[in-house]
């Protein structure tokens with residue numbers, strides 16, 4: 309049973325954000341074409357099939373930057389030990405929503421969240437919850453690989469050391485690197501800089517760093533967008549492998565990737581409020597990935613996944 313977020317667990321791995329919470333996210337990846345914009349203020353989200361075992365239960369969640377509602381009225385359940393993909397055109401709030409799952413948006417001036425965001429039965433935004441504990445349990449991997457300017461070993465050992473890890477640190481570093489399929493490639497150069505690795509290796513190092521603190525969930529914000537196709541396939545294979553242990557939410561612009569790696573897909577789009585001209589991200593459709601890509605319920609989803617806008 310998972311300990312409450314308000315308690316500091318007796319643990320052998322550290323707090324913080326999996327050591328992987330620095331680095332930039334957001335606004336990226338130009339998309340082709342012009343998305344159809346709807347003047348309706350609200351497009352009801354549909355969850356076609358209930359999720360039996362949810363790691364997150366979002367109830368009418370909206371995220372604002374100042375008075376601007378970036379993403380609004382999101383109600384959905386994210387399944388445990390599955391991969392959930394967030395897709396949709398640029399600016400529809402995918403990264404914003406992802407970042408609020410582990411309170412990364414707390415670090416953005418002016419950002420605020422309303423509604424209820426329940427993680428394992430607890431409100432992530434309750435006053436008594438420690439955001440650092442949230443970020444330890446819910447790790448993050450960013451678009452651009454962002455190893456610390458330290459050795460390969462020290463990158464992985466960073467979080468555990470912060471938490472005065474009581475076990476065998478060498479073992480933990482090795483296991484974490486093995487888990488991401490990097491051990492054989494780096495075992496003879498653990499003292500070399502993480503920056504000396506290739507982009508794909510750096511991203512796997514960042515994933516090793518994130519899992520070294522034994523999180524429950526991994527959030528991935530376009531983790532392959534800076535990688536070549538071979539490195540991308542390695543990360544996708546790794547995502548498949550990791551979901552037996554972690555619940556994973558991934559933002560991706562690559563629809564083939566969403567189709568390949570995810571069990572469920574949430575499609576977001578932007579609605580325009582006629583009165584205020586506000587462009588707010590909405591959840592258009594959320595379902596099994598096969599349904600979203602082969603037989604979506606909404607025309608907008610079909611248009612997007614077939615590349616008619618994007």
Ligand SMILES: Nc1ncnc2c1ncn2[C@@H]1O[C@H](COP(=O)(O)OP(=O)(O)OP(=O)(O)O)[C@@H](O)[C@H]1O
Nearest residue numbers: 334335336373378397398399400401402403404416
């Ligand atoms: N720190 C911020 N301050 C103010 N507005 C922001 C901030 N970050 C994002 N936004 C705005 O919130 C909206 C949603 O942005 P977000 O990056 O979440 O969308 P996205 O769907 O992830 O886009 P992309 O696919 O281009 O990464 C956009 O209108 C964006 O300009």
